Amino acid sequence: MAYSSSLFASPFFSTDSSLFEVEVTRDEFHSFHKIDRDLFTRLVFVLKRDMNQSSQVIAFLLVVEQLGFARNLVAYLVSSQDMLIDAVANEVGVCLSILYNQEYSSFVLLNHNNNDEVVIPFLKDLTDSNLTLSYINQYRETILVGVTKNLNDVCNRAFDDIYEKGYKEQLLALERAKVIEEMKKIRLGSPQQTPTRFSVQRQTPSWWNVQQQIPPVEEKAKVAVTETEGADNKEDEEEVTPADDRTVFLTFSKGYPISESEVRVHFTRKFGEVIEAIVMQEAQENEQPLFARMVLKMEYASKIEEIVTPMDKNKFTIDGKHVWVHKFFAAPSTSHV
Incomplete structure (x- = not known):
């Protein structure tokens, strides 16, 4: 040259x-x-x-x-x-x-x-x-x-x-993100997110329950299964991480607008399919969002430490625009995402 x-x-x-x-x-x-x-x-x-x-x-x-x-x-x-x-x-x-x-x-x-x-x-x-x-x-x-x-x-x-x-x-990445989002909505819309002994029992064919009377031994077994399932559900509830505890707060530079899709593609490429939801600031047509909340999926809640670093803050460059990331702390009256 x-x-x-x-x-x-x-x-x-x-x-x-x-x-x-x-x-x-x-x-x-x-x-x-x-x-x-x-x-x-x-x-x-x-x-x-x-x-x-x-x-x-x-x-x-x-x-x-x-x-x-x-x-x-x-x-x-x-x-x-x-x-x-x-x-x-x-x-x-x-x-x-x-x-x-x-x-x-x-x-x-x-x-x-x-x-x-x-x-x-x-x-x-x-x-x-x-x-x-x-x-x-x-x-x-x-x-x-x-x-x-x-x-x-x-x-x-x-x-x-x-x-x-x-x-x-880029189009494939966006389409993939959309498909995953739709799959997530369908899954969250179902009554049971993970198969359990109780959910399997509920899905038992109708002909199985045509009997009018259940022998005492089977009745006791049913009670035992229910009690065990209750203990399992309680254990699952203890493992649930509240949305606020797996949410990061993003701030953007004024004059350098950035879209939700840009944020989603960047963090998905960098950390994998960790995003459950992104909530951008509501802004007028002639204005840009200056902040957003990004909620991680339950199974990737631990990733928050990697994203915000031990200092509870970090800076990323998305398409040449600076994005600051902080650990999200909700006020007592603030509703969850």
Whole structure:
């Protein structure tokens, strides 16, 4: 791939886009951008990051290369471990937020006192401390033009088949979540959730009870079974974990709306089928929910310690947006989920 220290000298910013269509085939274009495709694939399918945000990450990294801050940045990341790639993608997410939201840039610069070591330590190291938050904020319009052009001229063409595969997987994941939710509703709607000796007895065919009288021995046996079943039910009740004790409280950043499906897909991918219900804050059409409650399934109640950590709080990044997770504590008058 040819790189240039000048943003607009990049071959990706040619004003004659038809030149690519005439001279470069789809396979050739994919081959030319193999490194970019490899990084995008790892972001989406290995690190389970959002495709749209991952495209913007690649577009931003290409701008960093084209400006001469790190000429082989994408190739270096492809040869790196997933942990570094994920960390750099998170930092790029902050940079993109600065580009797209001037209020956010003021918030970051003001609260961190231009401390790039805290906000973008990996990008700072990879660019020999030349790329800074102040630079990104100062040249935001120029960088944003470069990101947009890279998205249109490179990413949309180089990743077209990967997009298709990713969207299919997302749809399958959402459909799977919907099917599981419907199965859960059907199961919760039935009178008995788990088979017991008593439930088996109730399902005994009607012809079994045609006798009008039960011998005394069988009567005593029936009483014994009932008493034993009562003890089993009591034991089961003792093992029930109240909903509040397996609920986590999620808070979202204002200006960065996130949907219930995004939350469900992220936590399902990370922790498995642990979610029983997600209750988003009720908001008007022109507003975004700022918090939600996520209830874990009974059998995964212990997972709450892993999600919120022993400090009873944690932070996740979902599609480039920060989500803070806390242990849920209900007020005495608050009803259960």
